[in-house]
Amino acid sequence: MSGIGFEIVARDGAARAGRLRTAHGAVETPAFMPVGTAATVKAMMPDAVAQTGAQILLGNTYHLMLRPGAERIAALGGLHRFMHWPHPILTDSGGFQVMSLAKLRKIGEAGVEFRSHLDGSRHLLTPERSIEVQRLLGADITMALDECMTFPAERAAVEASMKLTLRWAERSRAAFVARWGYGIFGIVQGGVHADLRRDCAERLVEIGFDGYAVGGLAIGEGQETTFAMVEATVPFLPAERPRYLMGVGKPADIVGAVRRGIDLFDCVVPTRSGRTAQAWTRDGPLNMRNACHADDPAPLDPQCGCPACTGFSRAYLHHLVKAGEILGSMLLTQHNLTYYADLMAELRAAIRAGRLADFVLPGDGG
Numbered sequence: 001m002s003g004i005g006f007e008i009v010a011r012d013g014a015a016r017a018g019r020l021r022t023a024h025g026a027v028e029t030p031a032f033m034p035v036g037t038a039a040t041v042k043a044m045m046p047d048a049v050a051q052t053g054a055q056i057l058l059g060n061t062y063h064l065m066l067r068p069g070a071e072r073i074a075a076l077g078g079l080h081r082f083m084h085w086p087h088p089i090l091t092d093s094g095g096f097q098v099m100s101l102a103k104l105r106k107i108g109e110a111g112v113e114f115r116s117h118l119d120g121s122r123h124l125l126t127p128e129r130s131i132e133v134q135r136l137l138g139a140d141i142t143m144a145l146d147e148c149m150t151f152p153a154e155r156a157a158v159e160a161s162m163k164l165t166l167r168w169a170e171r172s173r174a175a176f177v178a179r180w181g182y183g184i185f186g187i188v189q190g191g192v193h194a195d196l197r198r199d200c201a202e203r204l205v206e207i208g209f210d211g212y213a214v215g216g217l218a219i220g221e222g223q224e225t226t227f228a229m230v231e232a233t234v235p236f237l238p239a240e241r242p243r244y245l246m247g248v249g250k251p252a253d254i255v256g257a258v259r260r261g262i263d264l265f266d267c268v269v270p271t272r273s274g275r276t277a278q279a280w281t282r283d284g285p286l287n288m289r290n291a292c293h294a295d296d297p298a299p300l301d302p303q304c305g306c307p308a309c310t311g312f313s314r315a316y317l318h319h320l321v322k323a324g325e326i327l328g329s330m331l332l333t334q335h336n337l338t339y340y341a342d343l344m345a346e347l348r349a350a351i352r353a354g355r356l357a358d359f360v361l362p363g364d365g366g
Helices: 046-051 061-066 070-075 095-100 127-137 155-175 194-207 223-236 251-259 269-275 307-311 314-323 326-353
Strands: 005-012 015-022 025-029 031-033 057-060 089-092 103-107 112-115 122-125 141-143 183-188 211-214 243-245 264-266 278-281 284-287
Touching (some): 005 326, 015 326, 025 031, 031 326, 061 070, 061 089, 061 127, 070 127, 122 127, 127 141, 127 155, 155 183, 183 194, 194 211, 211 223, 251 326, 269 326, 307 326
Parallel strands (some): 057 089, 141 183, 183 211, 211 243, 243 264
Antiparallel strands (some): 005 015, 112 122
C-alpha cells in the first residue's frame, strides 16, 4: 500500500474534521503547521513545539538544499532525526522561495535556474530535483514544483504560468517514489482568475495526487479575493483528499478558509510575531512593546496553558521585549503557537458538534 491515508470524521457545511495518516503519525484536521524553514522552528526546542499542540511541521526545500544540503541530511538519517522531530513533516517544493529570494532566476521548461541568495552559487531546480530533495529529506508530504506568480500580473502571464505548473506537476508526480505513509500534493495556481483555478484543479485531479494545495494566494490580493479563489477551487477537488491553503495564517483567514473546506494551513505569522513582540490572544493581538503592559500583573491570556501565560505576567514579558532578551522571543513564540493549536482544536470541536456557524473569533469579529 502506498500513499497517505485521509478520512473525514465529521462535516459541518463545507467544513470537515478529518484524520490524516502518515509514516510518522496521524494529524487531526483542520491543522496548522508551524514553519520550520531551516530544520528549526525559530526560538523553539522541538519538544516545546510539540507541547503547543502542533502535530506537523513545514520544512523548506529551497533553504535545506542550499544549506546544509539534502544529501548531507539524508546521510545523517533524514530530516526527522536531524531536527529531532519524530512527527509528520511537509516540505514545500521551493517554488515560492525561488520567486521571493533567489537572485537572477531564469524560468524555463526544464525548471528554474537561479543564484543562491546565500553565496551566489548557481543551481537548477527541476521538478525531478525538487522531488529528489524532498525524498532525501524524508518528508511525509512532498509538494509538486510549481511556479508562484507575483501579484498583480497580467492574465496571459498567469495562464502561461499555470500551464507550466501543470507540466511540472506531471513530471513531479512521475518522479515521486510511492511508498506507504508518504504522499505528494499537487498545487492549484491561476492567480485571481476563477476559471484558471478551475482548469488547473481539474487537470491536477486527472494527474492524480494524494492531496491538493491552493497556492499563489496571500501575496497581496486581500482576504475577500483569497476566499473567492478558495470557493472557486474547492468544488473541483476530490472530497476524499486533504486540501491545503498555502501560506495563509492569520486567525480570521484560517477560520474563513476552514468554513470553505480547507484542512491544512501554514504561515510564519505566529513565529514571526513572537520575535517581533506581538502576542495573539483570545482578546485579539497585543503589542508587548506598548507601555500599557509595563505594570500589568495579568497573564497574556488567562485561558491559555502555555508557560508564558501560566508562569509570567504581561509586565515581565514587556520587560523582556524592551530589554531585548531572547527569552521574550521564546515565550511569545511558544504562546502564539499554543494559541494557534488551541484555535485549530476549537474549530475541530465546533465541526464535530455541528456548531461552526456559531464560532466567533474573539477580538476579530468572528
